[in-house]
Amino acid sequence: MxxxxxxxxxxxxxxxxxxxxxxxxxxxxxxxxxxxxxxxxxxxxxxxxxxxxxxxxxxxxxxxxxxxxxxxxxxxxxxxxxxxxxxxxxxxxxxxxxxxxxxxGAARLIADAYARGDAALRLLAPGVEPVLWPEHFDVGVRVGEVNFGVSPGDADLAEPYAYVGVDPVPDDPYWNAPFGRAAPMAELATIDDVWDFFDEGRRRAGQ
Structure with a gap:
């Protein structure tokens, strides 16, 4: 594809x-x-x-x-x-x-990314309902001052990706995107993988 x-x-x-x-x-x-x-x-x-x-x-x-x-x-x-x-x-x-x-096939890829992201977000923040926002078309939650979510892709990264959004972005190579940290969902094969990505971002952000 x-x-x-x-x-x-x-x-x-x-x-x-x-x-x-x-x-x-x-x-x-x-x-x-x-x-x-x-x-x-x-x-x-x-x-x-x-x-x-x-x-x-x-x-x-x-x-x-x-x-x-x-x-x-x-x-x-x-x-x-x-x-x-x-x-x-x-x-x-x-x-x-x-x-x-x-x-x-692309629709299934996006739906699968959303499903894994939604499940991982529920583990990360129990009791917080993940929202798929129509503006940027990503599913996410906010925990403290940090945004966590999954995007189906955009102009910068064409494939679905998970993200941790922080502001300001620390001066640290871990934070690899203008908004914080991003990782292609292709590298996060399971719900646990996505949760691990979110959890590391949360710890590094001090949440």
């Missing part, structure tokens, strides 16, 4: 997260929070929508994403398309009328 294939899939899923799940949920229920779910992610509140693999699931109906726009998917699900207005400034970059392309 090429980095470009992962990138197209990530951008497409991000667009669905913003325009089909988070935006309609914000307008109906007042929250932009999403959560990791089997095979992908879902809304936190009404409307009840989920992304599973390369599809959007609405009740008993499954809508393939590839070849369609967020506007078409939203209409098929009976919701108003559009990201949460006035809540954040950044986002995935794709609009409601961009045609989306999802590679099933």
């Amino acid at each position: 090429t980095d470009d294939g992962i990138g197209r899939t990530r951008r497409a899923l991000h667009a669905v997260a913003e325009h089909v799940l988070a935006g309609p949920q914000y307008r109906a229920s007042g929250t932009i929070r999403l959560r990791v779910a089997p095979g992908g992610f879902r809304t936190w509140a009404e409307p009840a929508l989920a992304v599973v693999g390369d599809t959007v699931v609405h009740g008993a109906t499954v809508h393939p994403i590839s070849g369609r726009t967020a506007r078409e998917l939203a209409a098929a699900c009976g919701v108003e398309v559009g990201a949460p207005a006035g809540v954040y400034g950044d986002g995935g970059g794709l609009g409601p009328d961009d045609v989306l392309e999802v590679d099933p």
Whole structure:
């Protein structure tokens, strides 16, 4: 699988997260929070929508994403398309009328990274519900002054990665990213591996 294939899939899923799940949920229920779910992610509140693999699931109906726009998917699900207005400034970059392309293998890779990350975050911070934020499309928690999470990738690191975010970043080679520490999820094969990464970052950050 090429980095470009992962990138197209990530951008497409991000667009669905913003325009089909988070935006309609914000307008109906007042929250932009999403959560990791089997095979992908879902809304936190009404409307009840989920992304599973390369599809959007609405009740008993499954809508393939590839070849369609967020506007078409939203209409098929009976919701108003559009990201949460006035809540954040950044986002995935794709609009409601961009045609989306999802590679099933890349979607599984991202869903698996989210699942391992979500499970490790729950071990790291029991009782804290991990949130998948539609702005940056990462699942994370905050413990004290430190952010922990898993990103599906971005312009700097195309593949899914785990991160520990600190501010300011210490002058120490351990901290290898502008925001703190990052490690590709390909190097963290199990939930325990991800937890170990988070735990080391927490100790080095003095939490």
